[in-house]
Amino acid sequence: MTWQKWGRWGTPVLLLVLTGCSSAPPTASAPAAIHRPAPLPVDSGRLSSEMAHDIAIHALGLVGTPYRYGGNTPDGGFDCSGLIGYVYRARTAAAPPRTVAQLAQWGQTVPLEQRRTGDLVLFGRGRTPTHAGIYVGEGRFVHAPSTGGQVRLDHLQSRYWSAQQVAFLRP
Template sequence: MSAEAAVGALAEPIVELLRSFGSGRGGTAEVLRETAAAVDQVRAEGRATVDRMYQEWRGRAGDAAVDEALRVQTSAAMASERGRAMAVVVERADAEVAAGRREVEEILRSFTAEVEAMGAAGLTAGGVTALVESAIDHIGRAMRVVERVRAELDSEAAAMRDLARPVPVPGQVTPAAAEPGDAVVLPAASVPTDGAAAQAGTSLAAAGGAVAAAGHTLFGSGLSPGGPHTGPASVTTPKTPDHGHDSTVTQPQGNGVTVTLPDGSTVEAPNQRAADAVRNALSAVGTPYVWGGETPGAGMDCSGLTQWAYAQAGVSLPRMAQEQGYGHQRVGPGDLMPGDLAVWDGHVAMVIGNGQLVEAGDPVQVGPIRTENSGMRFLGFYRPTA
């Protein structure tokens, strides 16, 4: 073996370690951000769709449609939020890989410079011994860099796996035909979708593809990837026309407070007080219904629950259910957020997000958002913290 070939053989382990960092191609983070922005656009269009459903589709079927459309909105929100978080993870991993690559490149240059500096002396027995020792030292340094970067990427991979949990999207179903005057009830896992919802599903699928691509770009191929709630009336009652329901407030974009619901979904409350009120109300789930009750665990009625939950969050509400919307901003279904109140002329419930509300039935319980309650007149949705 020639001297040049011998030196090349000594340097080859360092070269191989350098190759393990991959080509350094980027762009995945940008794809994830573009996908998140596309889903956000679908959500914005979906709010108007929910409002149209509420205006045009009456009765229990309309409530079910709005409920499931809001679940689609929550799924889209979770997807866009995760997409942006994934972009941050990818960028951080890219930076860690790039830093490691630069360090190993410098180690290779250092070894090459030592070989060149030895010149003819490197061909002697003593010179060869020195070269081997230098090669062992440089290879050890390069190995330590690779091990450090792999440890860093293990942490990023764990973060990516956590973010890549499936985001549930309600399936599509056509409501059954009904006789005039009958109520149509859709299964809880169904949703009558329109173009906006279909676009959301497509965007979510695109986000999933981007996530898979992100896994392959990390470190080349070296990373493993009032009264109690009595439920809807048995016969649909006409909804009181509500010509002033349009939203007068809009959803905050990324400035709210995240709340994790009992079903595992994450939603964004408009502010800390609303988030605290939701958590307070949920802590009372299971409390038996007691007319006039205001004590979690012992007994509560509908307005007692919402009044107590908001009082603990620093917001004062009247005791009567039908008065709890007084003086507060009215919101449309498309702009509903956790903490908003659904108010009837004899009942009140609190929206918690993902198409759900919490209310004092018997016991305090979580159920789908609706606008009907045993023939009571629905007064609207209100935001006490606006």
């Protein structure tokens, strides 16, 4: 996807990508594999390409919304799983689980080379994921990062996120 397709969002999206992640730098230890039990069936079935695109666009439209622990609305703010739940319910009528640990069992694992917009991105350093976002293409994802922050667009190859164990899921 080219920047021209983002229309009026091109400049803000580019600025967000260029600002990078302001999280603490990773430790030197290698991340452990995220443990995922066998996928559970999902009511929403496989997402069509159109639905996946709508999910990504909707998530991008929420960039700048304040972070709030336990938040799950644009007015009240979002935490990472609240953001995912809000976007998926709005675009697919699916009801994702509420916690990151539960999200890790929602859908099918997707190999890195087969990821697409709308897939979930799960991060961690141990066997259980601790953070999640929505993949929007070109190595980028939308997420609600931490207390005091805002929903933002980050790159998987940034220093912090590239040191995390990552898994992609498709509901």
